[in-house]
Amino acid sequence: QQAMYTQYMFNTLAVNPAYPSLDESFVVTAVSRHQWVGFKGAPNTQTISVHSPIGTTETFIGGLLINDQVGEVMKETGGYFSIAQRVQLGNDSYLSVGFNVGLSSFRANFSDNYAYSPESANDPNFQNVSNLRGNFGVGVMFFSDKYYVGLSSPHFYNRDIADLGKEAVAGRYSPHYMLQAGYLLELNYSLKLKPNLLMKYVKGSPVQFDMNANLLINEILWVGASYRTKDSFDAMASFFVTPDFQVGYSYDFTTSGLSMYDSHEFSLGYYFFKNESTRMLTPRYF
Numbered sequence: 001q002q003a004m005y006t007q008y009m010f011n012t013l014a015v016n017p018a019y020p021s022l023d024e025s026f027v028v029t030a031v032s033r034h035q036w037v038g039f040k041g042a043p044n045t046q047t048i049s050v051h052s053p054i055g056t057t058e059t060f061i062g063g064l065l066i067n068d069q070v071g072e073v074m075k076e077t078g079g080y081f082s083i084a085q086r087v088q089l090g091n092d093s094y095l096s097v098g099f100n101v102g103l104s105s106f107r108a109n110f111s112d113n114y115a116y117s118p119e120s121a122n123d124p125n126f127q128n129v130s131n132l133r134g135n136f137g138v139g140v141m142f143f144s145d146k147y148y149v150g151l152s153s154p155h156f157y158n159r160d161i162a163d164l165g166k167e168a169v170a171g172r173y174s175p176h177y178m179l180q181a182g183y184l185l186e187l188n189y190s191l192k193l194k195p196n197l198l199m200k201y202v203k204g205s206p207v208q209f210d211m212n213a214n215l216l217i218n219e220i221l222w223v224g225a226s227y228r229t230k231d232s233f234d235a236m237a238s239f240f241v242t243p244d245f246q247v248g249y250s251y252d253f254t255t256s257g258l259s260m261y262d263s264h265e266f267s268l269g270y271y272f273f274k275n276e277s278t279r280m281l282t283p284r285y286f
Helices: 118-122 276-281
Strands: 026-034 044-053 059-070 074-088 094-108 129-143 147-163 176-183 191-202 208-217 221-228 232-242 245-254 263-272
Touching (some): 059 094, 221 245
Antiparallel strands (some): 026 263, 074 094, 191 208, 232 245
C-alpha cells in the first residue's frame, strides 16, 4: 500500500514525481512517521528525498529512499529516481510532467505472527517471503507562485521482477491515484494562509480526502490543521530555524476504531540555494 503522510505538503515528491519543477534550489527532505503508537505491529515509515534543477535548464531530477514497515511481519525498502520537465504557459504559470522509476524489496515472514493461526509457525510457505519489484510512476502539475494543481500515480505500474520467496503469499500492489491542490492567500504583510487538498483513490477502497489549512507567520513558522476522512484530525507546525533549514512535527488524533492510538510525524528540510535571485524566484510556499 502507498505510505501515508500528514505533512505531504512539505514532502510532495513522495506523492507526485512532477513536483521537483516547483523549486529551483537543491532540496533535501527527511520524514519519519510513526502511526498508531502503542499498537502492536503499527506501521512506521521513513523517507529521504532530494531534488534539484539540472543547471539552468527546465529539467529537474529527484531521488527518494523509503523504508516502510507494515505490521509486524511485512517490510518494503525501495529507491526511486524521478525526472520532470517544466514548460512555461504564461507570465507566471507553468506545466510540469514527471516520471519515476525504481526498485523495492518486499519482505515478509508470516510465521512470526501466528496468534490466530498457530500452524503457520512451522509452515515454509509462510516463512521468509521476499520479492524484488520494479516500479513506474507518473505525475503532472500546473502551478504558479500562488497555486498548484497536480494529478499523479507514483506507483502506477508495479511488477515483481524476481520472486525470491512465495509470490502468492506476497500479494500484489494496487495503483493509487492522487489529486493535489493548494492556494496561497496573502492576508497581510506577516500572515499568509495556504489551504491544501489531497484526494486519494485505490481500487476497492472509498475515496479519501485530506483537507488542510496552514498559516505562515512572519515567513518563519507554519501552523496548521487537517482532517483525513474516516481516519483523523491532525495538528502540525513547521519552523524555519534558519532561512534554509526547516523542522516540522505533526500529531494525528485518530478517529477510526484505533482512536486510543495516535500518530506522530517528524520532518527535516534543507534548501541549498544557488544564489539570491534563485531565493527570490522560488519562495518555499509549496
